[in-house]
Amino acid sequence: MTARRQALLLLVPAALTLFVLFVLPQALMFEASLGRRSAYGGIVHEWSFANYARALEPLYLGIFARSVGLAALTTGLCLALAWPVAWWIAFRVPQRHKSALLVLLVLPFWTSFLVRMYAWIVLLRTEGVVNAVGVAFGLPAFDLLYNDLAVLIGQVYGELPFMALPLYASMEKLDRRLLEAAADLGASPLRRLREIALPLTLPGIAAGAVLVFIPSLGAYLAPDLLGGAKGVYVGNLVQSQFAVARDAPFGAALSFVLALLVFVAVAAARRPLAAARGL
Amino acid sequence: MNRRGSGLGLFALLVYLFLYAPILVLAALSFNESRSSALWEGFTFAWYLKLLQNAQVMQALRTSLIVAFVSTVFSTVLGTAAALAFHRHRFRRGAAIEALFALPIVVPEIVIASSMVLLFAALSLRLGLLTVVLAHVAFSISYVVVVVRARLAGFDRTLEEAAMDLGAGPWRTLWTVTLPLCAPAILAGALLAFALSIDDYVITSFVAGVGSTTLPLQIYSMVRSGVSPEINAVSTLLLLATSLLLLAAHLLERGKPARLCAAPAGLGLALLAGPFLIGGPAAAAGEKVLNLYIWSNYIAPETLAKFEARHGVKVNVDLYDSNEALLAKLQAGNANYDVVCPSNYAVAILARQELLHPLDLTALPNLAHVDPAFLDRPHDPGNRLSIPYFWGTTGIAYRKSRTGPIDSWAALWEPRFKGRILMLDDARETLGIALLLSRDGHGVNETDERALRQAKELLLVQKPLVRTYNSADFDQVLLAGDVWLAQGWSGQFARAMDEDPDIEYVVPKEGSSFFLDSLAIPRGAPNPALGHAFLDFVMEPEIAAEICMTMRYSTPNRAARALLPAAIRDHPAIFPPPDVMNRVELLEDVGDATVLYDRLWTEVKSAR
Known part of the structure; x- marks a missing residue:
């Protein structure tokens, strides 16, 4: 038996599973997106692009823009928080503590996201924990919950580890001698960060950005629970087409526009990722 | 470690704190004596036992x-x-x-x-x-x-x-x-x-x-x-x-x-x-099973245990939180439930698609206990497909020490309550009360586009005053003090009133909507005979009274109401006086206008 045949045998079960459970449904979904809603919320299979035309109306385009904005902000904030932490674990922490610290990054994920969102509500509400602490220090109570900031906190909270882990992975592989050389040659810390550390961790940044940006595009729990449902994001919109308006064809069309956005985002990240593999 | 290094370490510590703050909160609350998760009232293991x-x-x-x-x-x-x-x-x-x-x-x-x-x-x-x-x-x-x-x-x-x-x-x-x-x-x-x-x-x-x-x-x-x-x-x-x-x-x-x-x-x-x-295992081999698909908090485990004991069966409960989830499951045609609990308009939709099993009324003698006011309704003439289970009204619950008495939907548009108002996150309910307020004789089942657009404008005017849209735990938000006035459904508010005497419930003078949730047997149910037995069981006066006592929604069962303690029988939120019943209207399916409702509601929610 050749190595190639072995590799094929190993690959086929997983590839087939993914083909049947991901590719086929997408084809069905595309067919549905060309149909229209029946009076009872079923699908009438009469093909047209009407749903796509509707998805491009200003009302829905605005919602898409809002989602892209939230995803971009989430990605940026996650990067700002996760990069220093990953750097700290990679370069400042003794080897024997590293794996424990990495596991601690992911451990909260073993509790339901929903339960953690409700814990945030307890933290942020008017008579909540954060305000109680603030009031004890003589600050006034703020309305922290049910606004865009709360949505952002929830999103960043949910996505942070997905940024931190790939960042750490790319830092682990980084050649320390480059940093030392730069320091020896008298480069300032800022310059070493800008010209050595950031470019060398670009693959991790790109991978993390993809892993954070994409799920954030489809976010709907944080906007509903922490944002008080006062803003609509694509995730909420798609969800409500399937679960409230029972307009599966329009929901499917929106999903495809969303998938298109995702592919654009991934394509944008491809170049730094590919460059990274060359390093 | 140098100074810059410890700065980095401090930053990392803060990030870990951010990740673990909610975890600490939920762990702490699991030992808190108070049920409403706002305040610390002492240490207990009771929740682990429960x-x-x-x-x-x-x-x-x-x-x-x-x-x-x-x-x-x-x-x-x-x-x-x-x-x-x-x-x-x-x-x-x-x-x-x-x-x-x-x-x-x-x-x-x-x-x-x-x-x-x-x-x-x-x-x-x-x-x-x-x-x-x-x-x-x-x-x-x-x-x-x-x-x-x-x-x-x-x-x-x-x-x-x-x-x-x-x-x-x-x-x-x-x-x-x-x-x-x-x-x-x-x-x-x-x-x-x-x-x-x-x-x-x-x-x-x-x-x-x-x-x-x-x-x-x-x-x-x-x-x-x-x-x-x-x-x-x-x-x-x-x-x-x-x-x-x-x-x-x-x-x-x-x-x-x-x-x-x-x-x-x-x-x-x-x-x-x-x-x-x-x-222990879910069901022993060969044991009969009743698959029940119902709203959460709609039937107590004790009640189900009685049914299990009487018929020697096992009841399997799956939960949903919207009629639409139920419709989607039944329309897909690949879910095998014996009993489901659709609201009246969902019954109508399911009936038109012939997705419900016709009922054998001779197997349901306890239907005689049900108030005729809830029988033979337009969504199911002659109750050939469903029996009424619970009903309730949409109204306003308010913190009376903060707001004073409330009797009109217009209170939800008063600037003095800015940031203290909660509205349901529900196109039909919100546009519904805006229609009632428009004074042009529109009801909550309006399908005229112009009337609906006017109603939307009214909701846009209201939006800056609204703290949050929520149709899940709206009663808890009111109890926690985040809002003073909340639109919502009577049963949940009745439970909130038990917890906090400062909360009052009113069905406003302009009128409102009410819902009627029914039990029905889906077409293709594996065990329709057992389904009938269950329907008849919940209409027994003692059982219906027990269900009403534990869940606090209004029972349509007349004989059961007579068995209830006075505090519940005369509870203003659970059994409103006759004049209230005269001004509430049943929410019906609006057909193709559903898409318009959804679109207008999206416009309201996405407005800045």
Whole structure:
């Protein structure tokens, strides 16, 4: 038996599973997106692009823009928080503590996201924990919950580890001698960060950005629970087409526009990722 | 360590604090004596004991663990094999194969969820444990592949080559050299798959069916009454079990002696096995099962236990939180329930699509106890398809010490209550009261586009005053003090009034809507005879009274009402006086206007 045949045998079960459970449904979904809603919320299979035309109306385009904005902000904030932490674990922490610290990054994920969102509500509400602490220090109570900031906190909270882990992975592989050389040659810390550390961790940044940006595009729990449902994001919109308006064809069309956005985002990240593999 | 280094360490500490703040809160609340999770009122283990007695939560936990375990095994095996394949061979069409494996990571969850429903319906696969496991395997594989491949990327190939040179075949090399070397990565991949499975809500909620209510689904449906400390308790236990297992793995990796690792590993595994030892199996082989699909907090476990004892059957309960979820499941045609609980308008939709089993009224003698006012309604003439179960009104609950008396929907437009108003997150209910306020004689079932657009304008004017839109735990938001006035449904507010005497409920003078939730048997139900027995059982006066007592929604059963204590029989929110009943209108299906309602509501919610 050749190595190639072995590799094929190993690959086929997983590839087939993914083909049947991901590719086929997408084809069905595309067919549905060309149909229209029946009076009872079923699908009438009469093909047209009407749903796509509707998805491009200003009302829905605005919602898409809002989602892209939230995803971009989430990605940026996650990067700002996760990069220093990953750097700290990679370069400042003794080897024997590293794996424990990495596991601690992911451990909260073993509790339901929903339960953690409700814990945030307890933290942020008017008579909540954060305000109680603030009031004890003589600050006034703020309305922290049910606004865009709360949505952002929830999103960043949910996505942070997905940024931190790939960042750490790319830092682990980084050649320390480059940093030392730069320091020896008298480069300032800022310059070493800008010209050595950031470019060398670009693959991790790109991978993390993809892993954070994409799920954030489809976010709907944080906007509903922490944002008080006062803003609509694509995730909420798609969800409500399937679960409230029972307009599966329009929901499917929106999903495809969303998938298109995702592919654009991934394509944008491809170049730094590919460059990274060359390093 | 230098000064800059400790600055970095402080920053990292703050980030870890950010990650663990909510975890600390939920762990603390699981020991809090107070049920409404706002204030600390003393230490207690009571919620852990209650958790053990909560059959539904324990069942959901068991289901979650089974699903997570099975799907982790499959996705780890498939994913590891695929990762090895990528490692061994550079495929032609590599880009296409890479893209295939990237799909589950890059396609948003909601898209995966909705497309899988279409697939399972097309394959006429019954929604249940199998479909949930399939979905979980599918979305976990790619993550396992990513983790294992990352490990293999830094792999010393010379070891493999040496094995081959020494005469080991490719499989032997794989088994004795490659696999042991990437064992830590496989373990990491499996842990990730387990975490993804046990936390998944979105996809599971779409593909779940009979007997596959996982813990996140259970939690989501319990949220209507606020996240109870029991849920915090179960979360804390799960986290503890995981931490112990990870600790054991960590000690093992560091080369500590096995007996040192055995204690945390054993304790962790015992915690995970606990639910299976306590609850026992779902149903013994050959035992008859009634599959009930119902709103959360709509029937008490004690009541179900009585039915089980009387008929020698097991009742399987799955929960939903909207009529639309129910409609979607029944329309897909691959969910096997015996009894469902649609609201009146959903009954009408299901009836028109012939998705309900005709009732044999001779098998339902207890229907005689039901108030005729709730029988023979337009959504089901002659009650050929459904029996009334609960009803309730939409009204305003308010904190009277803050607002003074309220009697009009216009209060929800008063600037002095800015930021203290909660509205339902529901197109029909919000546009409905705006229609009532427009004074042009529009009812809550209006389908005229101009009238609806005017109603939308009214909601846009109101939006800056609204603190939050919420149709799940609106009563809890009111109780917690975040808002002073809340639009919502009577049953939940009746429970809130029991907790806090400062809360008052009113059905405003302009009128309002009411709902009537019915029990029905879906077409194709596995056991319609048992379904009839259940329908007749809940209409027995004593049973109907018990259900009303425990759930606080209004029973349409006249004989049952007579059995209730005066405090409930005359409760203004549960049984409003006759003049209120004269000004409320039943919400009906609005057909194609549903799309318009949804669109207008989207416009309101997305307005700045």
